[in-house]
Amino acid sequence: MGIRIGNPSFDKRVHEGIENEFMIESVSSAQGRFRSRKAAASEELGNWEDWRALGEEIRTHTLENIDFYLQQLSDNVVKRGGHVFFAETAEEANAYVQNVVKKKNAKKIVKSKSMVTEEIGLNKAIEEAGAEVVETDLGEWILQLDGDVPSHIVTPALHLNRDQIKETFMEKRGYDKSNTPEELGLFARQELRKDFLSADIGITGCNFAVAESGAVTFVTNEGNARLATALPDTQITVMGLERIVPTWEELDVLVSLLTRAAVGQKLTSYITSITGTRLAGEIDGPEEFHLVIVDNGRSKILGTEFQSALHCIRCAACINVCPVYRHIGGHAYGSIYPGPIGAVLTPLLDGYENHKELPYASTLCAACTEACPVKIPLHEHLIRHREIIVENGMAPTAEKAAMNGFVKWSTHPAAYKMSAKFARTALKPWTKDETITNGPGPLKNWTEQRDFPAPGRQTFRSWFKEREKGGGSK
């Protein structure tokens, strides 16, 4: 699939989002729940700001020494019987995995949820190598059956309701029970258990690798990453190059920040750290372990003003507080990474050309920056993106036209004065009770969602002039 999803037109994607009433409702209620849980979990500690500062300090040090820590990690994985491959591109990573699939003559592969494997389009590559790949995270499995794409990085099927999920199960798997989440979940458990028991390879992402000992850690609730790493004889773990901590002690801090910021849990049900292959006499765990460390555009961010974007621990706290995400939903971003972090990261990983609208999908309210558990200055990055886009003449046409128009118009005092004066009259046909509910032209997108106040009876300039003279209304 790759990083890009959905319709290539940003406007079309936004409209699809805005018009999907169920999605909007579920996103806004989910945001509410995520936020109150996170607030409770962080307040409970009493010193959340200290935790954030520590998180930031750890991430900064780690990224500044990323070559050293990746070397240490890879040495330790090899010491414990694992194979390590460094992939500069998505193609290299996919080709390596395809090669393992072919060598093992694998027919079925179980996979636990992983953003980086979505990013590189691994499933398609595996299918091309002649194997079946089964997503085992409940949300991802639903999307896979439905041929859909994720809309949130923690709960990927957030945009679907129970009836839609029931329909999918009926159509694709002959499900014949109710639409209650419990029964749907139980059905998934039974269906996927068969896949786990018969899989040749388990594929996982990686929340954090531990450099000092070569462990890879999965933070989950469902237990699918544990099954995918306990039962098949071959395990492949794919990680973005930045997902590493120096020692187990930093793992503690970052896992604690992640689970609290993501879902308000003190810890998730399962934090599992796997090191290398199974040892002599062990039954569970892989006899062959591959760690694939992926660059795919990340190294270009190192050493730039955007380096802190690589500090991201994929908790989605910024997504859960974003007012724009609330209104347009995850798919509108056109990237598997939605929300503020998606708007920062996607143009960096995949270039501005296809994503130049994303930095504008923000009100710059800075709620994201405040929510980030490792203090990434997200809204400042968005502003910088906009500057770069404008400086390079890549601004979206509407913005360009508006900016050009504004320059011409505002540098001609007479034109400015006239249009300000006549705005009220010009917009009168659309005005009712001092508000515009169905505006023309550029106002249309705005007034479809909310009302726009009618221009005042008096312009600012005339009010100011009168005030200087000592009169005028307030």
Add this chain to the structure above:
Amino acid sequence: MMDLDNRNHFLNNLARNLGRSRRTEGVVRPKWSLNPQWDVYKDYTQDELVDVLEEQCKVIHTTFKRTDFANLEAVLTETVQGHDGKIIIAANDPRNDEYGLDSIYESWREDAVDVRLWNKKIGKENQVFAEKADIGITFSEITLAESGTVTLFNDRNNGRTISLLPRVHVVIIPKSTIVPRMTQAMRKIHEANAQGNDVSSCVSFISGPSNSADIEMNLIVGVHGPVEATYIVVDDK
């Protein structure tokens, strides 16, 4: 196995982008300026930590029980019956003897309960049996009061799937294993590793039964792992 050219090419590029030469040694983890993790439940007594654990068990949908040594058999038997346990797989733990579990298991067998210990000699048969089992029984090595987490160092006598494939997970928690939070557990692992002791091939931090909120953000307890969990805290002798 690793192709060193492949690694060098990749890591040299990272160093180049960072605008400096490659760092292959001498990077020392700094002393962090803040350490809030050590303040959580600082100075709590062991009994106060047991209370914290009990409270957290309510949050994570886990049944909490506490017993002294003498009553362990009664409490464990009642637990197994309560979960309708007819087929049971248990870790082949050196503490089975010390805690009297060997004789408890023997008495269950007389009552037609099929209890088996993890047996490395029968290979994948262990997994087949665990998949059928109603209950898996393990010991916690380090117990995190804050999050209600038991820590397992899985090895050849204590398979990963004992706590994963059965419908119910029952954990025996020696009271002395309880610490405030993950911080203390991670320091132990870090120090053991620094002293040259290889870390377990699988360290499992488990907090209650498996769950998911993937359908309309509704909590489903019991997804791919166990559907129910019971913790039994045993006061030390």
